Amino acid sequence: MLDKSHxxxxxxxxxxxxxxxxxxxxxxxxxxxxxxxxxxYYKKNQPVFLEGSFPRGVYCLNQGKVKIFARGDEGKxxxxxxxKEGEIIGFRSMFSEExxxxxxxxxxxxxxCFINKEDFLNMIDTNxxxxxxxxKELSKELGDRAxxxxxxxxxxxxERLAFSLIILADIYGEEQINLTREDMANFIGTATETLxxxxxxxxxxxxxxxxxxxxxxxxKEKLFKIAGK
Amino acid sequence: MLDKSHxxxxxxxxxxxxxxxxxxxxxxxxxxxxxxxxxxYYKKNQPVFLEGSFPRGVYCLNQGKVKIFARGDEGKxxxxxxxKEGEIIGFRSMFSEExxxxxxxxxxxxxxCFINKEDFLNMIDTNxxxxxxxxKELSKELGDRAxxxxxxxxxxxxERLAFSLIILADIYGEEQINLTREDMANFIGTATETLxxxxxxxxxxxxxxxxxxxxxxxxKEKLFKIAGK
DNA sequence: CTGAAAAAATGACAATCGTCAGTTATTGTA
DNA sequence: TACAATAACTGACGATTGTCATTTTTTCAG
Numbered sequence: 001m002l003d004k005s006h007x008x009x010x011x012x013x014x015x016x017x018x019x020x021x022x023x024x025x026x027x028x029x030x031x032x033x034x035x036x037x038x039x040x041y042y043k044k045n046q047p048v049f050l051e052g053s054f055p056r057g058v059y060c061l062n063q064g065k066v067k068i069f070a071r072g073d074e075g076k077x078x079x080x081x082x083x084k085e086g087e088i089i090g091f092r093s094m095f096s097e098e099x100x101x102x103x104x105x106x107x108x109x110x111x112x113c114f115i116n117k118e119d120f121l122n123m124i125d126t127n128x129x130x131x132x133x134x135x136k137e138l139s140k141e142l143g144d145r146a147x148x149x150x151x152x153x154x155x156x157x158x159e160r161l162a163f164s165l166i167i168l169a170d171i172y173g174e175e176q177i178n179l180t181r182e183d184m185a186n187f188i189g190t191a192t193e194t195l196x197x198x199x200x201x202x203x204x205x206x207x208x209x210x211x212x213x214x215x216x217x218x219x220k221e222k223l224f225k226i227a228g229k
Numbered sequence: 230m231l232d233k234s235h236x237x238x239x240x241x242x243x244x245x246x247x248x249x250x251x252x253x254x255x256x257x258x259x260x261x262x263x264x265x266x267x268x269x270y271y272k273k274n275q276p277v278f279l280e281g282s283f284p285r286g287v288y289c290l291n292q293g294k295v296k297i298f299a300r301g302d303e304g305k306x307x308x309x310x311x312x313k314e315g316e317i318i319g320f321r322s323m324f325s326e327e328x329x330x331x332x333x334x335x336x337x338x339x340x341x342c343f344i345n346k347e348d349f350l351n352m353i354d355t356n357x358x359x360x361x362x363x364x365k366e367l368s369k370e371l372g373d374r375a376x377x378x379x380x381x382x383x384x385x386x387x388e389r390l391a392f393s394l395i396i397l398a399d400i401y402g403e404e405q406i407n408l409t410r411e412d413m414a415n416f417i418g419t420a421t422e423t424l425x426x427x428x429x430x431x432x433x434x435x436x437x438x439x440x441x442x443x444x445x446x447x448x449k450e451k452l453f454k455i456a457g458k
Numbered sequence: 459c460t461g462a463a464a465a466a467a468t469g470a471c472a473a474t475c476g477t478c479a480g481t482t483a484t485t486g487t488a
Numbered sequence: 489t490a491c492a493a494t495a496a497c498t499g500a501c502g503a504t505t506g507t508c509a510t511t512t513t514t515t516c517a518g
């Protein structure tokens with residue numbers, strides 16, 4: 001799937017297209033986008049964009065996962081979102097005309113396409129369906145973040161871990177969850193040591209199996225119960 | 230300022246208009262909006278819209294403050310945002326075509342105008358400047374919420390209190406902060422008792438004065454220091 | 459103005475969770 | 489394949505913060 005050559009990615013046969021806002025909302029010809037975009041291969045742990053910089057365009061994930069994170073006062077990462085195949089990232093700051101408030105970095109090898117700011121804004125202006133899709137996306141995410149804030153504020157670390165594992169299982173789909181303990185702790189909002197201890201608890205409770213880095217959920221029911229609701 | 234008659238609020242002489250998205254982004258005649266909107270007086274602690282219901286339009290605050298909050302699993306409120314004069318609320322779920330994920334309730338007596346869903350969407354479609362303003366607003370708020378999540382996850386309650394007091398002081402402007410201890414605790418994400426204890430600490434440290442319900446910040450510098458950054 | 463209801467405040471106590479310091483295991487590369 | 493670097497894990501300990509129970513103060517309606 002991964003194309004290190006940077007060359008032959010095409011929207012028309014993009015495997016991520018069906019999950020993408022382009023696939024869902026845009027009647028425009030895939031080849032229209034094809035002509036505008038460039039594509040690139042990213043190594044693991046490579047930055048896509050950085051907090052403080054100004055957006056030059058948007059990124060469309062063809063393959064691989066990307067973490068979106070903010071930094072707290074002492075520089076500690078807080079992962080806000082993990083984007084997967086088909087997602088477009090980096091367009092929020094384009095609309096707000098502010099520098100990025102978050103950074104993005106690959107969690108694994110990725111193929112990522114890039115569409116220029118002007119081209120993308122032009123598409124938005126001339127294509128109401130795409131535009132509505134984007135607005136829908138922005139609004140949906142605002143709702144998600146309200147829930148995220150509420151979980152952070154009201155749930156215990158144990159509950160948040162259960163909740164986050166459900167989300168991660170969904171993101172990773174058929175694959176096993178594959179994150180460093182530090183990244184996972186930064187997603188849940190806790191110390192790495194606390195996360196490790198809780199994972200051990202969950203393992204002993206028969207909720208998951210730990211294959212070093214990779215996690216296999218074996219009892220999702222229990223997770224739902226612990227997460228609450 | 231408050232108009233209990235529901236009758237004579239007009240966009241052209243709306244005192245909140247300069248702070249509003251209409252004032253900032255929309256070249257359209259104020260009277261255009263005037264014809265579409267209806268206005269109403271709300272008592273203190275009156276719901277504006279409720280989580281789970283579907284939006285019928287948007288609300289524009291002419292006078293007074295409104296809390297936007299989600300509910301955790303045990304029904305505990307988490308205040309996500311406090312909206313003041315000039316703000317438009319309730320339009321996010323209109324775009325996402327989902328039921329509201331948050332509720333809104335007045336914190337004091339309010340005058341609130343209402344614009345119908347169809348009328349508002351029509352304005353958005355036909356007025357690119359307004360539309361861009363809305364998109365800018367949505368994007369900006371997403372950035373703010375990323376920071377909110379980070380603060381919740383990484384700061385201590387004491388730091389969050391300091392941080393929140395700065396935000397609240399900004400929202401209340403010339404007025405003194407005027408919230409129940411419970412609402413304030415639900416904004417900061419802590420127990421009411423913890424908040425009360427910390428407010429006492431802050432008072433003893435000469436940071437603020439407590440006039441029963443109302444809080445007067447006397448040393449903002451110290452707050453910044455405690456809040457971090 | 460008064461009494462009931464709501465809100466604010468206080469005290470005691472325990473559990474969760476973060477920090478620090480150190481060990482073991484894994485990974486990637488020369 | 490070995491070794492250096494990184495990540496995972498363990499233990500000890502204390503501070504922060506939530507909970508529960510109770511008292512005091514404030515608010516508001518009649």
